[in-house]
Amino acid sequence: MKSSFLNGAVLSLAALLASATSYPAMAGSVANRIVVGRLGDAAYLDPNAPSVGVGEIPITQQIYEGLVTVSHDGTSIIPCLATDWKISKNGLVYTFNLKAGVKFSDGTPVKGEDWVWSLLRARDLKTSSYRFIAEAIAKVEATDKQVVITLSKPWAPFLADLCNFNMVVGSKAHYDKLGETAYNMTPLGTGPYMLKDWKKEKSILLTANPYYHVKGLPKTKEIMFTVVPDDNTRLMQLQSGQIDIANEIPFSLIDTLKANRNVKVSIFPSTQIRYLILNTTTPPFNDPKVRQALVYGINKKEISDLVAGQFGAPVAALVSEAEGKWHNAKLKVVSYTPETAKKMLAAAGYQKPVAFTLSIRSGNEIYTQVATLLKSQLDKAGFNVTIEMLERASMSAKYTSLTHQATVLQWIDDITDPSGITGWTVDYDQCHAWYTGLKDQPLNDLNTAASKELNAGKRLAMYHEIQKRVYDNANVIPLFRNGFAYACSSKVNGLYVSPFSVFFAKDLTISK
């Protein structure tokens, strides 16, 4: 009896193992489907829905398209559903000629009324966090061949704004049929892919749009996005062939991955920068001299080297180098000189170490590393840093209410123009000048003027000046930049990610 009991247990386990046999790659090795593993699911599939972030944008960008788009390198604006365009001399009227024969993925043709409805919805939907992109629009008129947009004021970045993921055409008839809530979840666009299946928190399956207006695209029939929250699991799935592409690869694991012949690692130039944000409404950072001293107590190179390794670099200017000419290259990273910081603090009347709390988001390896390094550096430079780790909601509540002293946040540009990051940083009304509480009216006026300036040379000079003044204010201190890290199967070709984190799926192929 005893032995039969034990045997039963062993046999049961053996039966389970035997039933598993050799496990085939779930779908990744199938040539007409590419599987992308990513951290989380989308909440909505409407680019103007309330929640639009890393979970949603990579999906909606395959489904929806706008009048124009950015080139792969992110430096120029190229036609998409418009063939060409004309801008009036006063910069107020934009006229776009439309590509003929464009259809939504259900086969219905795109009409002029779809453009009017879509662009005005992007402007008027109060719960959209990106409606500011369309706020300059005064009027939209459209036929099936042409779209004419009239602005309420000159707005220099408008063409770049039109490349943003929410300035796309949707079907008004589809919306009228479904209503707002269902429309948020049921996308219908003109892009290379359309939604086939969505299993909440598991996977999103896109299939090729049979009516896509570019012949030969997309190159792969199906793209499946699966949710794999754990970094190690995602990479093991890639190595086992269960997924074909993995994003957000921890920099510390890249060298290990490169040793695997079946895996390719790609680092794409990005506009992603981490910043130290100082609250200027409360001591000690209400004193500009303390902020300026702090700059000398930060070793940005050490932070970049230890956090991002060869895939990062220390930065001085607010605007990313990936924005090309807009980046003010004259601004240089200050050398780490803790003694200078101490002297500056002493000269400003601070005889004891200046104590402050650095609040950061918990559960994020990069923020933890940055905070730890900042503490070790600044504690030697006349400061006394206490690290406070808060989960995302508490952290958000803290900095939006300006009850923090310092925190670390990041920015990725949405468009090929500096107006996004500069507006966020200097405009108090947007979000307390990026949660620093600094009211610098002359700087804000300069930023407003720059957004209206139509002379390219003058506008460039204005943005360089804005970066210089932010550098001097030292309320937002850029720390380091890093590339976007992706890993994929060696069988995958055509993987490309723009500096704005636009993931292009239509060119992807996978060999058998």
Added chain:
Amino acid sequence: MNQLNYAVKRVLQIVPVLLMVTILIFLMIHMIPGDPARLILGEKATNSAVAALRAKLGLDQSLPAQYFLYLKGLLTLDLGTSLTYQRPVTELLLVSLPITVSLTLISTVFSILVSFPLGFFAGMRKDQAGDQAVRVTALAAIAMPSFWVALLLMLLFGVKLQWFPVGGWGETPTEHLKSLVLPAFTQSLMTSALLIRNIRNSVVDISVMDYVDFARSKGLSNGAVKYRHILRNALISTVTLLAMRMAYMLGGSVIIETVFSLPGLGKLMVDSIFGRDYAVVQSLVFLFAFMVLVINLLTDLLYSCLDPRVKF
């Protein structure tokens, strides 16, 4: 009091407990800092967009008004709409619940298959080499962090041997089952170890009881004494422990679910707390409380089946 009356009385006691749970969880989730609207809209949200979304989601209403809406929904079996996903909470639960329940059941089966024979084996060989080996193994299983075991299993059975998928849920029932083997095995390790120790100690204690000697002196076979008198009595405390572990596992193991990419209740709960998704958190806590109460009730009722001396 017979078993039916006892069950009815216990079911009636569940109602005020659940009501108290609704009040406590509502107050707790609303007291912690964090604005769901801002979390939904993301870091680039302007204050005006946040205000508009708060109004749309009904978050600008007073707390008592929000609580009574929630309670009214519960009474009509409407768990509300997820703030984050704008989908009915019931729909989200129906996705996650089968995964967690399947994982719990398979883990329980694994635990029983492993722990009952090993615990009994060790108990009957007190302080012998076999007993020591089982005890050390059980201790090691308790000491090993589950995420570490999970990664090792995935590396061996997923990446190297490719017997099982490296996480995920798959698309077909067969793939679901295969997807659950490694996480269930990982999850069962701790339960198995605890059960082994419990069964072993109970068997050791019961083996020296007078009624066991009496059974032997009656001339019962060795097997009958072991299985009818020792093992059966050892199961009483084991069933309690197993029920507690099952209730714990039904609450979802966020580590196991995250590492194995299983969208179960544990992960849904943690994500909802971090996202301040009030409707989902309230519903999940309510569901967990309900499941724990039901499991406790069933355990109490099971006692009388295992031990005829237990009367209600």
